[in-house]
Amino acid sequence: MNEIEQSPRAAWEAHARDGKLAYQWSPDAGRAVWQPRLLCPFGGRAPLEWRVSAGRGVIHSITLTHPVKGAPYTVALIDMDEGFRMMSRVEGADGAPSEIGRRVVLRFEAGEGEAPPVPVFDMEPGR
């Protein structure tokens, strides 16, 4: 019998469909792991654990990407408070370097077709 019962991707998707942003934690390294995987990238041997993010972070970098067709959209790297960095979009941002450092809050958006919900961000209000 195979050892892997559920792939890391399937586990992440199951959380997302439940409205949760899952990330992994390495008990050996004592730090967050992103993107989800089977093995610890910091040399740990213990299985990675799933944790759920509180959904708050800071814009590490941002750009406004102009597609060949359609309206431009932001692509950002978000430093989550739990200590991992993920790619996402910040709604309402204009992609200027001056937005780097601003705090953002997670919101799930419906995925296209059968795709799982997509974790996007809004600027934290009142700042």
Add this chain to the structure above:
Amino acid sequence: MSGTTRGGTAIVGVAESDLGKVAEGVTPQDLMAQGIVRALDDAGLTLGDVDGLFLAASQLRMPTISMCEYLGIAPRYMDSSFTGGSSFEALAAHAALALEAGACDVAVIAYGSTQRSQRGKFTPQRDLNDYDAPFRPRLPITGYALAASRHMAEYGTRREDLAEIAVAARAWAKMNPVAFDQRDLTVEDVLNAPMISTPLGVKDCCLVTDGGGAVVMVRAERAKSLKQKPVYLLGHGEAQPHHAITNMPDLTETGAKASGAQAYAMAGLGAQDMDVAQLYDAFTITTLLFLEDLGFCAKGEGGAFVREGGIAPGGRLPVNTSGGGLSYCHPGMFGLFLMIEATRQLRGTCGARQVEGAETAIAHGNGGVLAAQATLVLGTEATL
């Protein structure tokens, strides 16, 4: 890795294939073959002498197999390691290792691409993982834009500084008869060009051309008896610190810092000793990051370094004297052309754009989204 000797091998032949937009129906193999034969002619060698083949191409999944069949040759040693645009600097290091181990005697490193004429028909494979894909980054440019944006926020680098890099490349290209784009270009032109991914506009991006070429390497003792003035491999280094831009350890510091340190240590030389620099310029920000990471200026000071024609003809440091990927050619991967130009500068055959008395050169390749880095330090006989 090292396992090689400082000055133990040398580049003895270089050539480009047809460049720019090639004739209808020409294949990547055709250009690779044309480059190989021209580079062997340059070295005074023939196809029958080649017993080591080191190839990379994004349109050929198995380039050594493909080219052995095409050329009708059966080399003793083959390597098609693929690290994107930096493949060729990495393959040159692998060739040095194979030459010094006696696994081959004449090594050819080559490339061919018809990316411009196949535009729309051929899409290079982008390694986009499940977690980044929903955000539709336009790779590679969105990744470079994220690095540029962070560099601006952290160090006050301006779009004008990045524009200076494109303008300098154009000034060099005007002295290279085979450079693709020789039209006038000003900082204002770069700033006013259509935006692709802020802060990078279309003039911050490399060309899309066809083209290929080859570099021939042999052991140092053989190099002395060949046709051209040998250009010795003094040092090399490789680093691959991440794949996706999301996982880049520091958006403003590339693996060039590590690959450059290895190459300099082996060469016993530093940035201050380099007479000419060929630094992969897929985008303007790429050159700026490599100037910093390879030690030509401190981290964050790249903007000041390139300002007021700092890397243009007559500036502080001659960078990308061919016109680079921004103005000379960029057939999808530019790494091989950095080695060709560095070799020509050290031979002293660059005509109007020749850097007077150049004895040392650095050729730095970049692959993926600021991911795979490979550095070569090259020198003339005087540096041995």
